[in-house]
Amino acid sequence: MKPINEKDIATWITKAGKTERIAEFQYPYLDGFYVDIAYASRFQLNQIRQLAAEPYTDRRTRDEKERYNEDKLNLGYAERIVKGWRGLTVGTLDGLIPGSFDQAKAQIEEDSKKKSEAKALSDDDIRDMEVMYSVETTVAILSSSVDFVNWIVDTAGDAKRYSSMAAKKKEEYENLR
Numbered sequence: 001m002k003p004i005n006e007k008d009i010a011t012w013i014t015k016a017g018k019t020e021r022i023a024e025f026q027y028p029y030l031d032g033f034y035v036d037i038a039y040a041s042r043f044q045l046n047q048i049r050q051l052a053a054e055p056y057t058d059r060r061t062r063d064e065k066e067r068y069n070e071d072k073l074n075l076g077y078a079e080r081i082v083k084g085w086r087g088l089t090v091g092t093l094d095g096l097i098p099g100s101f102d103q104a105k106a107q108i109e110e111d112s113k114k115k116s117e118a119k120a121l122s123d124d125d126i127r128d129m130e131v132m133y134s135v136e137t138t139v140a141i142l143s144s145s146v147d148f149v150n151w152i153v154d155t156a157g158d159a160k161r162y163s164s165m166a167a168k169k170k171e172e173y174e175n176l177r
Helices: 006-018 042-052 070-080 090-096 100-114 123-127 135-144 146-156 159-176
Strands: 022-026 034-038 053-057 064-068 082-086
Touching: 022 159, 034 146, 042 053, 042 070, 064 070, 070 135, 070 146, 090 100, 090 123, 090 135, 100 123, 135 146
Parallel strands: none
Antiparallel strands: 022 034, 034 082, 053 064
16 A cells, blocks of 8 residues: 655645534533534634734833733634534523523513513523523623633543544444444
8 A cells, every 4th residue: 555645644634624523512510501612723723812812012021912802712712613502591501600590580570671561480481591592692601601611612622522523423323324
């Protein structure tokens, strides 16, 4: 068998690093909350960081330095890494961001007063309300939960998780034949 050309291997690796692979993972701290996360190669994480980098001058040393704009960083993660979710309710959101249930309840009560709705929702009804995926909601969660943003970045950069997902899917497919 003829050896593979090193230039071809380098091309494959570069293309693989830029190819989007998405897998669903259960968030380990909340039962029933699953997040679709795109694998983020070093190349992709660097792109997100570059877009969030802002130059500044250190007043003490007068050196030009760089820092990350947290809002831009979270927007980059929300747009490029978090691709969707299921199982997130107002009740489970309160496990990510304490106090979010109280805020949701207050907003719903205020909205129902404006609309003059006779029937108020119970606490259980509010807890069971689904939080739909959107980039804006994802940015808000990433901005408010250190545990969630750390888990997203760790999961997105863990190639073994995506490789094992691919192997498991292949095995499931082969068993169907």
